[in-house]
Amino acid sequence: MHITMIGTGYVGLVSGAGLADFGLQVICVDQDKDKIKRLKKGEIPFYEPGLEELVSKNVKNGRLSFTTDMNTSVRQSLVIFIAVGTPDDGQGQPDLSQVEAVARELAEAIDDYKVIVTKSTVPVGTNRWLKEVIQANLKKGIKVDVVSNPEFLREGSAIEDFMRPNRVVLGSDSAEALAVVKDIYRPLYLIETPFVITGLETAELIKYASNAFLATKISFINEVANLCEKVGADVHHVARAMGLDGRIGPKFLHPGPGYGGSCFPKDTVALAHLGRKLDSPLSIVETVIEVNRRQRARMVNKIETALGSLKGRTVGVLGLTFKPNTSDVRESPAIDIVRILLERGAKVKAYDPAGMDEFKKVVTGRNLSFCQDAYQAAKGAEALVFLTEWNELRNLDLKKLQKIIAQPLILDLRNIYESGKMRELGYTYIGVGRGL
Numbered sequence: 167m168h169i170t171m172i173g174t175g176y177v178g179l180v181s182g183a184g185l186a187d188f189g190l191q192v193i194c195v196d197q198d199k200d201k202i203k204r205l206k207k208g209e210i211p212f213y214e215p216g217l218e219e220l221v222s223k224n225v226k227n228g229r230l231s232f233t234t235d236m237n238t239s240v241r242q243s244l245v246i247f248i249a250v251g252t253p254d255d256g257q258g259q260p261d262l263s264q265v266e267a268v269a270r271e272l273a274e275a276i277d278d279y280k281v282i283v284t285k286s287t288v289p290v291g292t293n294r295w296l297k298e299v300i301q302a303n304l305k306k307g308i309k310v311d312v313v314s315n316p317e318f319l320r321e322g323s324a325i326e327d328f329m330r331p332n333r334v335v336l337g338s339d340s341a342e343a344l345a346v347v348k349d350i351y352r353p354l355y356l357i358e359t360p361f362v363i364t365g366l367e368t369a370e371l372i373k374y375a376s377n378a379f380l381a382t383k384i385s386f387i388n389e390v391a392n393l394c395e396k397v398g399a400d401v402h403h404v405a406r407a408m409g410l411d412g413r414i415g416p417k418f419l420h421p422g423p424g425y426g427g428s429c430f431p432k433d434t435v436a437l438a439h440l441g442r443k444l445d446s447p448l449s450i451v452e453t454v455i456e457v458n459r460r461q462r463a464r465m466v467n468k469i470e471t472a473l474g475s476l477k478g479r480t481v482g483v484l485g486l487t488f489k490p491n492t493s494d495v496r497e498s499p500a501i502d503i504v505r506i507l508l509e510r511g512a513k514v515k516a517y518d519p520a521g522m523d524e525f526k527k528v529v530t531g532r533n534l535s536f537c538q539d540a541y542q543a544a545k546g547a548e549a550l551v552f553l554t555e556w557n558e559l560r561n562l563d564l565k566k567l568q569k570i571i572a573q574p575l576i577l578d579l580r581n582i583y584e585s586g587k588m589r590e591l592g593y594t595y596i597g598v599g600r601g602l
């Protein structure tokens with residue numbers, strides 16, 4: 167079966183390569199000519215562990231190809247996946263212009279029955295609208311069906327998540343289209359992946375509700391961590407004991423500077439917006455968003471309090487991406503934190519194993535410099551701040567660090583080091599929610 171994947175971002179490229187690995191014939195389309203040129207040369211436009219190998223393997227065996235020509239690839243394919251971006255429009259709603267552009271192009275290209283599968287995260291009602299818009303513009307007698315297939319992969323472990331998902335959600339009005347898409351995912355049936363087959367609106371809402379719930383866990387534990395600091399409790403023990411309760415689960419109970427990335431921030435805001443619009447408020451989600459915003463500011467205040475003042479002080483910042491194992495800095499807490507540090511007069515020396523090129527596009531400043539490694543960032547710093555829990559940052563030579571840092575002050579905002587051990591070594595160590 168031939169498949170077209172429209173959009174070769176994190177979701178489109180991983181899904182395209184993953185489906186090719188399932189044995190399907192996949193053409194990945196993107197309007198970004200430069201991206202397609204690079205992909206044709208075997209260059210992956212972002213960092214994702216294992217992706218280069220997966221793409222190269224499937225290009226070599228002839229199952230995966232790249233093009234900017236949507237018309238030709240759509241005509242060759244029975245199934246067309248949409249994986250374009252749906253970023254926040256700045257007013258709290260997803261900007262659907264990329265999806266709308268694809269709908270217009272599809273209406274022109276389609277000349278036969280097609281199954282259109284939406285992987286992009288889109289607000290409730292979008293898939294029904296998509297079907298109507300495309301159908302209305304097709305020649306008489308040609309039919310399309312639409313399936314909502316929200317994607318749940320996590321950057322940093324995207325391939326594993328695509329190949330072994332916790333579940334696959336498929337929403338549609340058409341039994342024929344559902345049968346076609348179920349067939350595409352047949353390899354997942356063999357490993358007993360649960361499938362949730364439902365309607366369009368339900369599938370769309372599942373994605374938003376899932377992300378909002380995960381964000382809720384993060385904001386919840388962050389507030390508990392803040393309380394731990396007041397009462398002298400250790401949030402790690404609280405989170406561990408909570409997580410051992412099967413009804414709660416241990417995941418997403420890690421305190422820190424708050425959630426970021428290209429999904430949670432925009433998806434929580436979009437869900438809250440939908441609730442307000444339909445007079446069905448999601449007050450928990452509204453609060454989760456506000457707690458997350460406050461947590462970033464709180465982290466800067468932590469650094470400022472530890473240093474006395476930020477004006478003219480040198481701060482080493484380790485980790486800029488919103489999570490480890492990605493080069494993605496979209497909505498990373500580091501963006502707000504570094505910006506506020508600079509605004510309050512600090513000099514920032516930053517290092518990240520993969521995200522510096524992306525970060526430079528978003529934050530600039532006379533007092534912001536980028537370093538080759540963690541030790542260079544620590545050299546002469548009066549405080550060293552850990553913002554992302556990269557493995558590389560978990561095992562630094564703490565004795566070497568102590569010799570080059572101007573003052574042994576560590577703000578470990580991901581709690582990656584052992585507080586007792588750090589204090590033994592002579593550091594002033596400040597974590598999150600560890601009873602200080």
Ligand SMILES: NC(=O)c1ccc[n+]([C@@H]2O[C@H](COP(=O)([O-])OP(=O)(O)OC[C@H]3O[C@@H](n4cnc5c(N)ncnc54)[C@H](O)[C@@H]3O)[C@@H](O)[C@H]2O)c1
Nearest residue numbers: 173174175176177196197198250251252264267286287317
């Ligand atoms: N990134 C994630 O971890 C993740 C996880 C689950 C779901 N999602 C959702 O998946 C969708 C895609 O996210 P992403 O992070 O991969 O986005 P992205 O911005 O990285 O990639 C989108 C791609 O689509 C291309 N594109 C835009 N308009 C196009 C058009 N008209 N024709 C062809 N190509 C076009 C862009 O050039 C870009 O390469 C979003 O809705 C997002 O919310 C993302």
